[in-house]
Amino acid sequence: MVEMVARPYATAFETYAVKHPEVIALSADLTSSVEIDGFRDRHPEQFLSMGMAEQNMLSFAGGMGLAGFRPFIHTFAVFLYRRPYDQLMASVAYPRRKVRLMGFLPGITTPGGMTHQAIEDISVMRAIPNMTVLETGDATEVESIVEVADSIDGPVYCRVLRGSVPRLFDTPLRLGELRVLSEGTDVMVVTAGITTEEAIRARGALDAAGVSVRHLHLSTLKPFDAEAIIAHAASVKHGVVTLENHVVAGGIGSMVAEAMAEAGLGKKLIRLGLQDTYAHGGSRPYLMRYYGLDAIALVRGIERLMGVETGIDENALDAVRVDAVHSNVKAEAL
Amino acid sequence: MPDAFGLKNAKTTEEVALGIRRRVFEHTIRNNGGYLSQACSAAEQLAFLYNEALTLGQPTLPMIPKPFGGVPSASNPDYHTGAGYNGPFEPQFDRLFIAPAHYALVAYATLIETGRMAPEGLEMFNKDGSSVEMIGAEHSPGMEVHNGTLGIGLSTGAGLAWGRRRNGDAGDVAVFMSDGEVQEGQTWEAVQAAAHHGIDNLWAIMDVNRQQCDGAMDEVMQVGDIRQKFVDFGAVCVEIDGHDLSAMRQAKQEKHEGKPLIILAYTSPTKGMSILERRFPKLHYVRFKSEDERAEYNMSIAAELGIDPIDYAH
Numbered sequence: 001m002v003e004m005v006a007r008p009y010a011t012a013f014e015t016y017a018v019k020h021p022e023v024i025a026l027s028a029d030l031t032s033s034v035e036i037d038g039f040r041d042r043h044p045e046q047f048l049s050m051g052m053a054e055q056n057m058l059s060f061a062g063g064m065g066l067a068g069f070r071p072f073i074h075t076f077a078v079f080l081y082r083r084p085y086d087q088l089m090a091s092v093a094y095p096r097r098k099v100r101l102m103g104f105l106p107g108i109t110t111p112g113g114m115t116h117q118a119i120e121d122i123s124v125m126r127a128i129p130n131m132t133v134l135e136t137g138d139a140t141e142v143e144s145i146v147e148v149a150d151s152i153d154g155p156v157y158c159r160v161l162r163g164s165v166p167r168l169f170d171t172p173l174r175l176g177e178l179r180v181l182s183e184g185t186d187v188m189v190v191t192a193g194i195t196t197e198e199a200i201r202a203r204g205a206l207d208a209a210g211v212s213v214r215h216l217h218l219s220t221l222k223p224f225d226a227e228a229i230i231a232h233a234a235s236v237k238h239g240v241v242t243l244e245n246h247v248v249a250g251g252i253g254s255m256v257a258e259a260m261a262e263a264g265l266g267k268k269l270i271r272l273g274l275q276d277t278y279a280h281g282g283s284r285p286y287l288m289r290y291y292g293l294d295a296i297a298l299v300r301g302i303e304r305l306m307g308v309e310t311g312i313d314e315n316a317l318d319a320v321r322v323d324a325v326h327s328n329v330k331a332e333a334l
Numbered sequence: 335m336p337d338a339f340g341l342k343n344a345k346t347t348e349e350v351a352l353g354i355r356r357r358v359f360e361h362t363i364r365n366n367g368g369y370l371s372q373a374c375s376a377a378e379q380l381a382f383l384y385n386e387a388l389t390l391g392q393p394t395l396p397m398i399p400k401p402f403g404g405v406p407s408a409s410n411p412d413y414h415t416g417a418g419y420n421g422p423f424e425p426q427f428d429r430l431f432i433a434p435a436h437y438a439l440v441a442y443a444t445l446i447e448t449g450r451m452a453p454e455g456l457e458m459f460n461k462d463g464s465s466v467e468m469i470g471a472e473h474s475p476g477m478e479v480h481n482g483t484l485g486i487g488l489s490t491g492a493g494l495a496w497g498r499r500r501n502g503d504a505g506d507v508a509v510f511m512s513d514g515e516v517q518e519g520q521t522w523e524a525v526q527a528a529a530h531h532g533i534d535n536l537w538a539i540m541d542v543n544r545q546q547c548d549g550a551m552d553e554v555m556q557v558g559d560i561r562q563k564f565v566d567f568g569a570v571c572v573e574i575d576g577h578d579l580s581a582m583r584q585a586k587q588e589k590h591e592g593k594p595l596i597i598l599a600y601t602s603p604t605k606g607m608s609i610l611e612r613r614f615p616k617l618h619y620v621r622f623k624s625e626d627e628r629a630e631y632n633m634s635i636a637a638e639l640g641i642d643p644i645d646y647a648h
Contacts (some may be wrong), residue, residue, distance in 0.1 A: 048496075048531065056489045056523030062479070063493020067501060087520070089479050091490055095472060096406045130407060153407065 002322045003082060003167040005139035009102075009160055010035035010051060012143040013072070014290065016150070017046055023150065026073045028057055029272050032040075034074040034104045035162055044314025058084040061099045062091030070098045076110065077118035077159060079205040081125065093128045096154040099327070106135070106159035107245030108291065111192060113281035118159075119274050123250025125157045126222040133222040134175075135159040137168065137196040141219055144172035153163055164198055166322070173219045178228055184212030187302050188236045190256055192218040194284075195243040197322060200294040201313075202302075204320030209310040211302060218252065226259035228254065235262060239268030241301045246292060248272075268302045343385065347579055350381035350447045355606045356639050361456055363632050367621035368394065369439045371610060375576065375601035376437060379510065380444040382582050384486035384521065388428040388508060391421030397452040399475050402465045410530040410615030416465065427504040429494060430607075431479055433487025434512035437541075438470030438477070441510075445476050462579050487511060488538060492528040492594070503535075511540040513598075514547075516557050522567055528594040529568020537586070537595040543603040550615035552598035561598055569596045576601035590611035599621035608635040 013036060015192065017023045018322065029052045040047040049329045050057040061071040064301045081088055088214045092099045103118060125133045132152050136142045142161050149156045152175070169179065180194075182203060191199045196217045203213050214236050218228070233240050233256075240260070242253040253271030260269060274291055288294040299312045343354070349534045353379040362368030384390070396419035404410040421427055439459060445451035445505050455475060458464040465473050472480040487509050488618045495507040515521050528536055548554045557563075564571035569592035574581040576599025601619045604610040609631055610617060622628035625648060636643040 049521075051530070053523035053527065055485075056492075057521040059486045059489030059520070060493035060496070060524070063490040063495070064497045066478070066490075066494045067497020067503075069497050069500070085484055086483050087489070090483055094406060095481055096408075129405075182410060203402060277611050289492055 002117055003139075004164045005167050006164055007035050007162070008139040008142040009162055009164050014039045014042070016146045017072070018043060020070075020150070021046065022069050024048055024069050024071050026051055026057055026061060026071050028054055028075045028241050030075050033076070034102065036074050039233060040225050045317070048201040054079050054084040055086040055087050057305065058087035059091040062087075062095065062097045066094075070092040070100065071101040072102055074102045074115060075104070077121055078116055079104045079272070080157065081118075081121060084122075084248055089128065092155050093130050096130045098153070099155045101157040102149075102160050103158060104160050104162050106193060108279045108293065109161070109245070109284055111281045111283060113284075114278045117279050120250065120281060121157070121159070122221055122244075122246050122252070122255070126224075126250070127178045131222065132153050132156040132228045133220075134173070135193045135219055135221055136161050136173065137191075137193050137217055137219060139165040139167040140169040140171070148173050148175050157243030161194070163252065163290055168197060168200065168322075176220045176223060176225060178220070178225055179217040179326070180232070181215040181217050182213055184214045185235060185236055186212040187238045187305060188216065188233050188240045189298065189302070190216045190218065190240065190242045191244070192221065192252055193245050195245055198295040199243060199298055199320050201317055201320045205312045205316045206299065206302065206310065208316070209312055211306070211308075211310060213302070221252065221255070224255045224259070226262070229256055229259050230263045230265055239270070240308045241272060241298065241305055243271045243293065243298050243301070244273040246273050248275060268305055270305050272301045279334055344449060345385070345447065347381045347385040350385045350444070351377040352639065353447040354381060354382065354440060354443045356641055357446060357456060358439055358608065359635050359639060360644050361439065361443075361459065362620060364646045365627065366628060367619065369436060369615035370607060370620040371543070371545065371603040372437045373440045373443065373603040374604045374607050375545075375603045376510075377606070378579055378582065379539050379541055379578050379599050380440055382432060382509060382579060383508060383510060384444050384448045384450070385448065385592055386583070387586055388430055389498040389505065391424060391427050392424050393420070394418035395475070396452050399451065399458060399465050401463050403473065413473075415472045415478050415499065416475045416548055418444050419475045419550075420478070425501070426505055428505045429478065429507045430476075431481060431487045431491050431507075431509045432470060432477060433481050433509050433515060434484055435470040435477070436479045437510070437512070438474060441470060441476050442466060451475050460555060465493070484512070484515045485520040488515075488521055489527070491536055491538070492524050492564070494535045495528070495560045496531060499535050506535045509536070509538040509626050511538050513540055513542040513557070513560070515540075516560050516563070517555050523564070525564060525569050525594065525596070527569040532592040533594055534592050535561060537590070537597070539582075539597040539599055541601055542598050543601045545603045545615065545617050547618045553615065564596045565625075569594045571596045571598060573598045575598065575599075577605055590603065606637060607635045626631065
């Protein structure tokens, strides 16, 4: 089975930050929840406790950027943009400060309910000029996102997975490069973050049912590689299904729709994700099932797109073995 | 205080303050509107900052401001802020943020009075395509950050001050603030953070004119004893008459080790232009209701400021 990695962010951040003294970790009272408590204890000179005061934290980070520092703001994804949106705009995004916004517990990966669930963050962040948007889908991407984020000449928002994270990939996250996880010809599936593992599970069963899936995994959400998406979408027979841990408005489904429309690619598109709804508190598997973000939801979406019934059920999905993706298909872009 | 910038003390600070009022008055009469009241209340503070309190280098940008050069963007490599009017970013020099960006007209007048910008700069005020914007942007003369929304200036100053201290810079960070900003929660977040982290290379002077957009602050939202609140949140806080320059000098000397210093400058929003009292408490932006009123204000204020009435186009 897939390897599970414990707290990959904690190790990756510390390893990187100790070599870069101008990197300063900021935290808003969620230090252990964002896996930098050990870093705080071992490297207090590179850690700033900002308290539960996100508005100040964002502007303060902008000021630190003026002095040549590169603040890594660590908090739950939702707290990086909802309350301090004005400060995010004026103090960070507009002036292109090198502030790294490390957003933990994206979408429904938190049981915290509406106030804790960043379900429209991609939509918001990608609309902000100067902002780069990244998302991690496995432990390898979590391990590599720190260095990638810090290489960006401007602000960057990252959806980061925490805790026990599966290792799906054996190559690091590379800025602007999508991963082609399978090269099927019937339908194209686009995923990011936690939905990628779901799609890998669905793919196994779909293969067995004779549905050939072209599966793309995104880790750079902005800038969005529309050209690559269109090239892949043009190569499949039936159309495209997107599956995202986010509302379908403004997220990955919207990005793909915009790209297809602008390219004049007349193919069907089904956008799976939160359908114009808030979520509530619960476990991740429960929420993914309840809101249709899981492997079976993807299978049903593909059936709808193709007008077929595959006969795949929960048992078929449970039997699928998920392994790390070794680069037997071209794992990095085209 | 000696300074690298030779023009600094070409005028007394009193003369600079008077010059600020005169320039803002002239501009307001000519344009049939302007931020007159802010010049009344803040002239001494901005004159003090630029003419005495801040250690600033020679301007690095042209005396006549360049037109708007685009917003910050990866595709705009020639972009720069307006901070060059305050001199270069060097460790020994202070930095200044004008937190209430609607004081821009007064700040531009100060740049002119202290020889940092040509008078032609004010002619570009609020003209399309100009960088001399009505609500000071970060690319406007003398501005470094975009403080168009009130309450974010002190936080940014605190972050910069933290970084400058870590870098070992000798220069301080000063923030010019307005009292309306104490209604914003972020101001208090900033003070508590600066105090918690012992950021004492940060100081602010606040124009306490008790005015805001809707009128008198007490009518809009009472804020209580702000000196006590600043002290309780961890700052050193001094109250002065904001038109008394010797009190201002003394306040700046206040020891504030391990804490930010906030100087509350209590001011009159009609100082030097008594006829504005008629409009109290609607003083945020003065626009004349008729040509007769404009002419009356012109005569009255010119006389009070010791100049001839402005010859403006009717």
